[in-house]
Amino acid sequence: MSSTNLKKRGGVEKRRPDLDTLYSVNADGSRNMLHPADVKGRWQVRVNLFWGVLLLIYAGLPWIQIGGHPAVHFDIPGREAHLFGISFTNQDFYLMFFVLTGIGFALFSITALFGRVWCGFACPQTVFMEGVFRRIERWIEGPRNARIRRNAGPWNFDKVWRKGLKNGIYVFLVLLITNIFLSYFIPVRELIRVIPEGPGEHMAAFGWMLFFSVIGFINFAWFREQTCLIICPYGRLQSALVDEDTIVIGYDGRRGEPRSLRKDEGGDCIDCFRCVEVCPTGVDIRNGLQMECVGCTRCIDACDDVMRKIGKPEGLVRYDSRRAFETGERKSFLRPRLFVYLFFGLLGLTVATVTVSRRATFQANVLRARGMPYTIADGRIRNLLNLHLQNKQDRPMVLKIEPETETAGQVEFLIPQPRVQLEPMQDLEFPVFAYVDQDNYHGAFTAALVVSDSLSGDSKRLEITFRGP
Ligand code: SF4
Numbered sequence: 001m002s003s004t005n006l007k008k009r010g011g012v013e014k015r016r017p018d019l020d021t022l023y024s025v026n027a028d029g030s031r032n033m034l035h036p037a038d039v040k041g042r043w044q045v046r047v048n049l050f051w052g053v054l055l056l057i058y059a060g061l062p063w064i065q066i067g068g069h070p071a072v073h074f075d076i077p078g079r080e081a082h083l084f085g086i087s088f089t090n091q092d093f094y095l096m097f098f099v100l101t102g103i104g105f106a107l108f109s110i111t112a113l114f115g116r117v118w119c120g121f122a123c124p125q126t127v128f129m130e131g132v133f134r135r136i137e138r139w140i141e142g143p144r145n146a147r148i149r150r151n152a153g154p155w156n157f158d159k160v161w162r163k164g165l166k167n168g169i170y171v172f173l174v175l176l177i178t179n180i181f182l183s184y185f186i187p188v189r190e191l192i193r194v195i196p197e198g199p200g201e202h203m204a205a206f207g208w209m210l211f212f213s214v215i216g217f218i219n220f221a222w223f224r225e226q227t228c229l230i231i232c233p234y235g236r237l238q239s240a241l242v243d244e245d246t247i248v249i250g251y252d253g254r255r256g257e258p259r260s261l262r263k264d265e266g267g268d269c270i271d272c273f274r275c276v277e278v279c280p281t282g283v284d285i286r287n288g289l290q291m292e293c294v295g296c297t298r299c300i301d302a303c304d305d306v307m308r309k310i311g312k313p314e315g316l317v318r319y320d321s322r323r324a325f326e327t328g329e330r331k332s333f334l335r336p337r338l339f340v341y342l343f344f345g346l347l348g349l350t351v352a353t354v355t356v357s358r359r360a361t362f363q364a365n366v367l368r369a370r371g372m373p374y375t376i377a378d379g380r381i382r383n384l385l386n387l388h389l390q391n392k393q394d395r396p397m398v399l400k401i402e403p404e405t406e407t408a409g410q411v412e413f414l415i416p417q418p419r420v421q422l423e424p425m426q427d428l429e430f431p432v433f434a435y436v437d438q439d440n441y442h443g444a445f446t447a448a449l450v451v452s453d454s455l456s457g458d459s460k461r462l463e464i465t466f467r468g469p
């Protein structure tokens, strides 16, 4: 560790966050466990309200029924997905490209405008870590200094019961979260029915639940902010997405420097270290915008509180552009890169929406059966075909299959099921025979079947090439 980040504080030399090292890792590679202090303020009220709404949404979505399915449901064995009343089959998978492109570029636009608001406000890792798990830790183990003292001290009754209770609640919560996660794949009523039955026939689902619970516990109890700092690629990506006019959380060095412990001397920063103590990722925001900053707003509230106490204006740490922090100048946030991101974001989402709205109500394909392309018997040439039908609606449908009028005279179709009843999302495959008298066959030609759904009026023409000797 360089000596530059070792500073004397209260007569004791302490490590301070810097731009060259990860504060959550010690010089010898061991973990420097962070103990962010509690903080109150207007941003914490907003963030907590937002997290509360998000937690309700995460837990509530599987319970809401739209069109006979949960609002969000991924049926992996059935190769179906149901999103807010729209059903998708595996054949609609290509739509994910447009949806993900749209969402990705929408996120890029938001990042170019407001930095890491996603990380600080909406990412499930932050919502659960800061909104749930650290909160429980503070309730049980007390404020920052008490936690640091207890952790450094010997194991005694006080330490055992607090750690035991905290980890017991953590185990309960990760099991709850994993089961909520599972309810996006197994309908919640079915999940509630099978949980008391134990693993039994549901070994695979139980195994996944256990696996994710263990990962969740390790993440929330120990790995914590390291997930954002080491594993998540989005933090690294953001440096390419933000520019000097992006609104980020920063420190106004022009106003704060030179730091002085005497409030009537130097800049407004009294070097109280409070903004660093509350930071869940160990960032000193006064060193400038850093990849480790997840935009949680805690340092804004911490510094505003200090400013109020020393009778200075709030906003030494605040949301503003880097240009404004450095020069005091503010430019319009409408920049070329923003339009590029918005264009691609809207393009992806528009293509996905239009494609979904114009999707046929059913899927129909006809393929030549494997083996001989034709057979001859009793003076007739026969082609064997396989017809595949799939209902893509959440209602039963009856499909009518008939030869196309134009080719009806040339070829005779034998359709074992000219009217097929399909249950919601059901798919069915059955053979269809096409016959031509040998005397009338003068070479391969195209014929067609028409499949129609009388209720929606959708129809599909299926071409086949009739082959003979
Ligand atoms: S909380 Fe404000 S005054 Fe205290 S060290 Fe941070 S920036 Fe300076």
Ligand code: SF4
Residues within 6 Å of the ligand: 249, 275, 278, 279, 280, 281, 282, 283, 284, 285, 292, 293, 294, 295, 296, 297, 298, 299, 300
């Ligand atoms: S620097 Fe401030 S906004 Fe960034 S993670 Fe730390 S406390 Fe949150």
